[in-house]
Amino acid sequence: MRYIQLFLPVLLVCALPHFLRAQVNVQGVVLSKGGVLPGATIRLLTVDSTFINGTLSGDDGTFTLNVMPSKKYLLKVELLSYKTRYKSIEVAESNLDPIRLFLQEEAQELKEVEIKG
Numbered sequence: 001m002r003y004i005q006l007f008l009p010v011l012l013v014c015a016l017p018h019f020l021r022a023q024v025n026v027q028g029v030v031l032s033k034g035g036v037l038p039g040a041t042i043r044l045l046t047v048d049s050t051f052i053n054g055t056l057s058g059d060d061g062t063f064t065l066n067v068m069p070s071k072k073y074l075l076k077v078e079l080l081s082y083k084t085r086y087k088s089i090e091v092a093e094s095n096l097d098p099i100r101l102f103l104q105e106e107a108q109e110l111k112e113v114e115i116k117g
Helices: 002-020
Strands: 024-032 041-045 051-056 062-067 071-078 085-091 099-102
Touching (some): 024 085, 041 062, 051 062, 085 099
Antiparallel strands (some): 041 051
């Protein structure tokens, strides 16, 4: 019991900087030629493509992700019938300017569906 009483305060002091480390908001908007794109999937990845965080764009095409500063990340943006977009970003100690991500339409020819009754 005595060891726990001694160990717990030391553990808390060592872990405190990790919990106090500030996060930065990465904000942006997903757009196309026709305007904003709601419902796009935005994934925040490390440079080696490890998933960190993700969200969907809102009705107005905007999104917000919380990240740790002073690192490089990769944003992956996907929406059905649009080409997947990748954007490299470097997050500083302060909030970034909003990111504008433009998606291009991708034509897909679908096969015929036959319904038998």
